[in-house]
Amino acid sequence: QEQLQESGPGLVKPSQTLSLTCTVSGGSISSDAYYWSWIRQHPGKGLEWIGYIDYSGSAYYNPSLRSRVTISVDTSKNQFSLKLRSVTAADTAVYFCARAPGTFDIWGQGTMVTVSS
Amino acid sequence: EIVLTQSPGILSLSPGERATLSCRASQSISSSFLAWYQQKPRQAPRLLIYGTSNRATGIPDRFSGSGSGTDFTLTINRLEPEDFAVYHCQQYASSFLTFGGGTKVEIK
Numbered sequence: 001q002e003q004l005q006e007s008g009p010g011l012v013k014p015s016q017t018l019s020l021t022c023t024v025s026g027g028s029i030s031s032d033a034y035y036w037s038w039i040r041q042h043p044g045k046g047l048e049w050i051g052y053i054d055y056s057g058s059a060y061y062n063p064s065l066r067s068r069v070t071i072s073v074d075t076s077k078n079q080f081s082l083k084l085r086s087v088t089a090a091d092t093a094v095y096f097c098a099r100a101p102g103t104f105d106i107w108g109q110g111t112m113v114t115v116s117s
Numbered sequence: 118e119i120v121l122t123q124s125p126g127i128l129s130l131s132p133g134e135r136a137t138l139s140c141r142a143s144q145s146i147s148s149s150f151l152a153w154y155q156q157k158p159r160q161a162p163r164l165l166i167y168g169t170s171n172r173a174t175g176i177p178d179r180f181s182g183s184g185s186g187t188d189f190t191l192t193i194n195r196l197e198p199e200d201f202a203v204y205h206c207q208q209y210a211s212s213f214l215t216f217g218g219g220t221k222v223e224i225k
């Protein structure tokens with residue numbers, strides 16, 4: 001059974017870059033059947049798709065975040081990563097990584113990231 | 118951007134009752150590209166339904182989805198205690214994926 005696990009700092013200072021990694025286990029990130037995704041959830045709110053990437057490195061982003069986001073993939077480590085630049089308190093959220101063949105069928109447990117000085 | 122509006126925001130029901138949740142899209146989408154998720158507190162969402170009406174692996178048959186165009190429905194027959202949660206709809210008809218705001222099904 002494929003599993004995903006997020007890792008990264010839980011606290012980021014305003015104006016800095018949020019960096020998270022998702023490690024895929026029990027399967028290969030190099031499969032051409034999937035997109036590897038980041039989704040976030042502000043406290044008490046709904047879900048917001050951030051973007052996704054395929055194994056070749058082709059990435060697609062939410063237009064509202066595109067100017068600040070980069071998603072990359074490292075097939076040698078079976079990982080993909082999120083970088084969100086110039087963060088503010090509005091970026092405080094639980095960040096999930098997920099596997100997407102259109103729908104999000106496998107999710108990581110999520111990691112809370114707080115933006116605060 | 119396809120905006121999904123879920124209603125009601127909160128649904129208060131008793132175990133054994135039927136829950137009917139609505140998801141309305143701002144423009145018509147193919148029924149092949151509408152999904153539903155269940156989320157319990159401090160957990161990741163779980164895929165319930167894809168392609169409007171197809172249950173994901175392991176999902177009980179008391180969960181069913183229907184709809185077309187701009188109006189979609191998730192029905193939960195005979196609510197079990199473990200069904201009280203938040204439900205999200207999601208469209209994947211466009212390359213800009215979007216979710217609804219969620220419906221909380223709470224115990225009355």
